[in-house]
Amino acid sequence: KEVVSKNFIEQIIDKDLEEGHCSTVHTRFPPEPNGYLHIGHAKSIILNAGLAKKYGGKFNLRFDDTNPTKEKTEFVESIKADVEWLGADWEDRLFFASDYFDQMYEGAVKLIKKGKAYVCDLTPDEIREYRGTLKAPGKDSPFRSRSVEENLQLFEDMKNGKCKDGEKVLRAKIDMSSPNINMRDPILYRVARMTHHNTGDKWCIYPMYDFAHPIEDAIEGITHSICTLEFEDHRPLYDWVVKELEYENPPKQIEFAKLYLTNVITGKRYIKKLVEDGIVDGWDDPRLVSIAALKRRGFTPESIRMFVDLVGVSKSNSSVDYAMLEYCIREDLKLKKPRMMAVLDPIKLVIDNYPEGQVEYFEVANNQENPEMGSRKVPFSRELYIDREDFMEEPPKKYFRLFPGNEVRLMNAYFVKCESFVKDETGKVTEIHCTYDPATRSGSGFTERKVKGTIHWVPAEFAVKAEVRLYENIVNEEEGVRNEDGELNLNPNSLTVLKECYLEPALAEAKTYDSFQFVRNGYFCVDAKDSKEGSLVFNRIVSLKSSFKI
Ligand code: ATP
Ligand code: MG
Ligand code: MG
Numbered sequence: 001k002e003v004v005s006k007n008f009i010e011q012i013i014d015k016d017l018e019e020g021h022c023s024t025v026h027t028r029f030p031p032e033p034n035g036y037l038h039i040g041h042a043k044s045i046i047l048n049a050g051l052a053k054k055y056g057g058k059f060n061l062r063f064d065d066t067n068p069t070k071e072k073t074e075f076v077e078s079i080k081a082d083v084e085w086l087g088a089d090w091e092d093r094l095f096f097a098s099d100y101f102d103q104m105y106e107g108a109v110k111l112i113k114k115g116k117a118y119v120c121d122l123t124p125d126e127i128r129e130y131r132g133t134l135k136a137p138g139k140d141s142p143f144r145s146r147s148v149e150e151n152l153q154l155f156e157d158m159k160n161g162k163c164k165d166g167e168k169v170l171r172a173k174i175d176m177s178s179p180n181i182n183m184r185d186p187i188l189y190r191v192a193r194m195t196h197h198n199t200g201d202k203w204c205i206y207p208m209y210d211f212a213h214p215i216e217d218a219i220e221g222i223t224h225s226i227c228t229l230e231f232e233d234h235r236p237l238y239d240w241v242v243k244e245l246e247y248e249n250p251p252k253q254i255e256f257a258k259l260y261l262t263n264v265i266t267g268k269r270y271i272k273k274l275v276e277d278g279i280v281d282g283w284d285d286p287r288l289v290s291i292a293a294l295k296r297r298g299f300t301p302e303s304i305r306m307f308v309d310l311v312g313v314s315k316s317n318s319s320v321d322y323a324m325l326e327y328c329i330r331e332d333l334k335l336k337k338p339r340m341m342a343v344l345d346p347i348k349l350v351i352d353n354y355p356e357g358q359v360e361y362f363e364v365a366n367n368q369e370n371p372e373m374g375s376r377k378v379p380f381s382r383e384l385y386i387d388r389e390d391f392m393e394e395p396p397k398k399y400f401r402l403f404p405g406n407e408v409r410l411m412n413a414y415f416v417k418c419e420s421f422v423k424d425e426t427g428k429v430t431e432i433h434c435t436y437d438p439a440t441r442s443g444s445g446f447t448e449r450k451v452k453g454t455i456h457w458v459p460a461e462f463a464v465k466a467e468v469r470l471y472e473n474i475v476n477e478e479e480g481v482r483n484e485d486g487e488l489n490l491n492p493n494s495l496t497v498l499k500e501c502y503l504e505p506a507l508a509e510a511k512t513y514d515s516f517q518f519v520r521n522g523y524f525c526v527d528a529k530d531s532k533e534g535s536l537v538f539n540r541i542v543s544l545k546s547s548f549k550i
Helices: 008-018 039-054 073-085 097-113 124-131 148-159 209-220 229-244 268-276 291-297 301-311 322-334 505-509
Strands: 026-029 058-063 094-096 117-120 169-172 187-191 205-207 224-228 252-256 259-261 318-320 346-351 360-365 375-380 383-387 407-410 415-423 429-437 464-471 495-503 515-518 522-526 537-542
Touching: 008 039, 008 224, 008 252, 026 039, 026 209, 026 224, 039 058, 039 224, 039 259, 039 291, 039 301, 058 073, 058 097, 058 209, 073 291, 094 097, 097 117, 097 148, 097 169, 097 187, 097 205, 097 209, 097 229, 117 148, 148 187, 169 229, 187 209, 205 209, 209 224, 209 229, 224 229, 229 252, 291 537, 301 322, 318 322, 322 522, 322 537, 346 495, 375 505, 464 505, 495 505
Parallel strands: 026 058, 058 094, 224 252, 259 318, 346 429, 464 537
Antiparallel strands: 117 169, 169 187, 187 205, 346 383, 360 375, 407 415, 415 429, 464 495, 515 522, 522 537
8 A cells, every 4th residue: 555645754754855055865784782672663664765866866774883892793784684685775884883983082172172061070979970860950060161282181181091990981971950951061081991893902082872872973974863762862962963063964863752662562671581580492482572583484575565654653651553564474375375285283184085195186276366386296195194173082162174974175185074083092082084075076077065164184195294383572561561579471372383394395495495385274484594405494483363453
């Protein structure tokens, strides 16, 4: 569906172009390389790259690596892979904020020279106390009136390692009685001896986010710096920095609401904890909504883009149902993927009147709704597997599948009638015996009798054995994400591993990330981490049915 109305960001951009505030559109995605990206980041990536594309502008990928403690090269690589996978093309515009440390330092010196920044010796506690509260104005630091010369010298000392960590900071000189606490002489630089993954030990002072970010944007010529809502009251500071540093084409910050999924763990920090506590199998555990996990589970970039489009951009925080994401992947795969027969909980079915050793082949459409996908041949013989839940010894009313005396259709094959069954000593049914009626062969035009149930099957002799993993939300949805103590309410059934599943022979050729519909069961994707040659593992991406409607 074509979305006709423009979102509020596009309206701002249109106006800026019209009024000549900018002549092109240049956006960026600025992740901190301190974890893997998740579905929320996907929204920001798709939004920023999408705007650049729509307006014929540019899109940068910039690592916001000004905070050296938590940053790792592993995360840089995973983020690049995820952004690329989502189809956001940064071309040759990959940047690292740490490459601008020199310019940031010069910017700070410029502010000092203009009398707009000073070195402050208050302790962190004192700074907090002097800052005041929402109700009470702050008061000036006793160091606020230092001369420009003294500030220049002290800032150089900070840079040259003459101060202990935390001993001095550089602060903007703005307004200690501003109603916006962010404007009460915010800290611009701190002393911290930390080795940086890019600049090593070159620096022992590091810029604060609110100072660094507008400079990064301005250096790169970003026109619209799109961020999430919690930065809204940092915008006056953003504007102050670009104004005082006298950038010619000042970038403009625009805030939008974060994407939240109801009862789903998104925050990087929380996902990290699940990984570190060993509750999940790494950042790409298919139960997570990190991009790596969604990819491994079998979601497609198309489905995620569709989801982001459906959610839209807004200025108010809200939470979206995970079912909407499921709707999008179903829609994306529906006409693209072959529909195969797979038995997840096998029980043997023997057709007593079918000649032993005989094999015949049925021509089966790969996707009944999309004839372009062609067809395949499925072998059929005397012994089959069917799903255990398609047989009942004592069926309730309205059960139309197999039970003693009942006749059903074997999908794409024949009608079979259940004659008897075998139980082991524990009472478990181990084998079902049927007879088939050759006249009912699929495609023969047989109309004399009708059956109410159709079940799927695989030929025992030719079946491919595989492992199948079924997933539920990792969070217990009845109880909500967290309990009163802030602990996660985990769902003990979030993972079900079925070790002995039987698939149609054609699935032996499946490669990692290939996905299929398993008829009556859902969409499944070959797991890229645990599948091996000859022993495939499938993840259920999503089941077939949902009450979700749009
Ligand atoms: P988290 O809170 O999950 O740790 P973050 O905001 O700390 O994420 P960054 O690496 O700083 O992670 O984020 C990069 C960009 O992604 C930022 O512009 C941020 O606003 C955006 N972003 C992060 N989370 C979401 C979300 N849930 N919805 C939309 N955009 C998001
Ligand atoms: Mg952040
Ligand atoms: Mg964060």
